[in-house]
Amino acid sequence: MELIAKGAEAEIYLGEFLGVKAVYKRRISKRYRNPLIDRRINLERTLKEAKVMFSSIREGVRTPALYYVNLREYTLIMEYVEGLPLSKLTPSLLLDYVRDAGRMSALMHRGNIYHGDLTLNNVIASKEGAFIIDFGLSGFSNDVEDIATDIHTMLRSIESIFPSISESVKDVFLSGYKEVAGSETEDIVTRVKEIRLRGRYVEERRNKPHNVE
């Protein structure tokens, strides 16, 4: 098997499963992490990713098909999707895929699924369209907060990866989203603005205890 990518938390190998090309996603232990926390997280996320990938496919979101789960090795075996993550595309190719990523995200949210790490890195541009991957931080919820957090992370990833054209790319993402989510998009966008203000420096937060040397 060939190592094709090293994500933030997993190693991705390209191999075969029952005769077809397959991706092996293996979560690796982190030495900096407390060992108990490490095991708990790797197990939880492998399970969560498997569960949510199934549901996501059921909602009609382009998601790699899941072939096999090996919990002991924190490994998922799934369909290989050929293509680059959107973060690596040239601006000219980007927009159509970003619009599609918007549609896929809205479909996912309509199924009460939030992704938890929705960024340009976790969407693959394939011949068929935009595929959403990397569901380790996802979950089920219909809370507008969880959904808006997804949109917030996507918009911010656009800003940090394509700063010079970010306004138009964000607009295209949101218009794709709106094609599916319709008028609900307004409420979500309002919440995104709130989240952005909240994480940001708020005056009251300074009004905190002082510390003494």
Place this chain on the structure above:
Amino acid sequence: MKVLGIESTAHTFGVGIACDEEPYILSNVKDTFVPKEGGMKPGEVARHHSEVAPDIVVDALSKAGVTISSVDGIAISLGPGLGPVLRVGATVARALALKYRKPLIPVNHGIGHIEIGRLTTESNDPLILYLSGGNTIITVLRERRYRILGETLDIALGNMIDVFVREVGLAPPYVKAGKHMIDVCAEKGSELVELPYVVKGQDMSFSGLLTAALRATKNHNLNDVCFSLREIAFDMLIEASERALSLTGKREILVVGGVAASQSLKEKLDVLSEERDVILKIVSPEFAGDNGAMIAYAGLLLLKHGVRINIEESYVRPRWRIEEVDIPWS
């Protein structure tokens, strides 16, 4: 070129002098307000700052061995911070600029933290962790702005551990002999208590963790709760940082802000940097917490690029975000 910088956004009133050649920082004098009990009241802090201000300005000049007439500009941290406290520093800075006919330079406090870190650690194109009382931000400099890659979705990590140790009666003081009370308490614990670990991409959320930890003290050993709270909070931060490293491919991490003084955080960051094969740089304690030198140095960089502000327009900016600042030296 020399710049006198004034820090006055929160608990610390500080004055520093920076110049554009070795040793860059000529002096760094500060006085930190210590409330008798509880939190900070803006009015009290402002009073403290206005009382100590004249002496600190004089002291900073004499330690640097320069006269006010020989400096090329007066830098002031106009925000973010508490309005009444910001206005004390701003008033002093405006007065100096007017009286001695010096340009007034508007400095963002967070940019000060970052730039003094870059200078004193000689870092080169780092992923920056800005960890302080009010901020938990993962950022990189790109196309003339500090771009935020990740941050807290609610309260800052530093604030969270401060509130925890205060609520359980271990503080104030929050830090003794360079060690935070959370560390003092955690070192006697070892059992991991289940507490929420919340990372969303490169963002973190600490408020649920704080609530759960406070609740857990009712039926668990306090040292174990301290230990678990610290482990989980730091692991969340390191994971978010690792994601940002993998996103950007940066080869260096720079840690700035008050929490940079934490030894236990450094231990985890050391392991991360080994695993990812990146260089770790942590600002020294002298420049980690709020100080005037950082404002002077950021002001020097700004002045070199022609940034200054008219006194009539030099309003304080309590909510000024680092990504709003144009960085011409990038």
